[in-house]
Amino acid sequence: EAQVTQNPRYLITVTGKKLTVTCSQNMNHEYMSWYRQDPGLGLRQIYYSMNVEVTDKGDVPEGYKVSRKEKRNFPLILESPSPNQTSLYFCASRTTDTQYFGPGTRLTVL
Amino acid sequence: QKEVEQDPGPLSVPEGAIVSLNCTYSNSAFQYFMWYRQYSRKGPELLMYTYSSGNKEDGRFTAQVDKSSKYISLFIRDSQPSDSATYLCAMSLISSGSARQLTFGSGTQLTVLP
Numbered sequence: 001e002a003q004v005t006q007n008p009r010y011l012i013t014v015t016g017k018k019l020t021v022t023c024s025q026n027m028n029h030e031y032m033s034w035y036r037q038d039p040g041l042g043l044r045q046i047y048y049s050m051n052v053e054v055t056d057k058g059d060v061p062e063g064y065k066v067s068r069k070e071k072r073n074f075p076l077i078l079e080s081p082s083p084n085q086t087s088l089y090f091c092a093s094r095t096t097d098t099q100y101f102g103p104g105t106r107l108t109v110l
Numbered sequence: 111q112k113e114v115e116q117d118p119g120p121l122s123v124p125e126g127a128i129v130s131l132n133c134t135y136s137n138s139a140f141q142y143f144m145w146y147r148q149y150s151r152k153g154p155e156l157l158m159y160t161y162s163s164g165n166k167e168d169g170r171f172t173a174q175v176d177k178s179s180k181y182i183s184l185f186i187r188d189s190q191p192s193d194s195a196t197y198l199c200a201m202s203l204i205s206s207g208s209a210r211q212l213t214f215g216s217g218t219q220l221t222v223l224p
Binding site for chain 2 (some may be wrong): 011033034040041042044056058059089099100101102103104
């Protein structure tokens with residue numbers, strides 16, 4: 001079954017405590033992205049990756065890091081989380097015409 | 111001003127109605143247009159995409175793009191309660207290739223009443 005998995009699904013943490021949200025896809029897609037979704041603002045792209053070791057900033061990259069060392073994995077790293085990063089995060093992978101989103105990670109930063 | 115504007119709704123219609131969902135955009139360079147459906151507590155799923163002005167039909171769904179007016183629409187015919195979801199429009203600058211930076215609308219929440 002084609003899928004994108006994210007972990008954890010829910011996370012409550014405190015300001016400044018580094019965290020990583022993992023993302024993995026089993027479709028051999030080259031292109032992967034991270035988004036955050038906030039009420040009234042919709043989905044905003046944080047980072048995207050065109051292939052292994054190739055990443056670029058999206059609309060809201062501040063406070064986030066990513067890496068793409070393997071084709072299937074695209075982790076999102078928050079080195080020093082702040083309350084304004086409380087949000088619902090989605091990982092996605094795509095071909096030219098088809099995009100799959102993960103189930104989402106709800107992050108709360110206290 | 112946001113690059114992509116979408117009426118958040120909520121929109122409530124009776125079963126069987128024709129639904130019209132719309133987005134306007136300000137960047138005339140957008141070339142690739144998509145509609146996503148997002149059920150509660152789920153990730154968005156791609157419904158339709160199109161590269162050009164005009165209509166594209168897929169079952170009960172029709173996507174319409176008017177580049178001259180910078181306006182896109184999604185029509186749902188014979189709406190069903192299972193269509194109740196949030197609908198997101200999205201667009202990008204690049205019309206081909208694998209690298210795209212997508213800009214999303216904020217989504218319209220639709221409820222179809224049985």
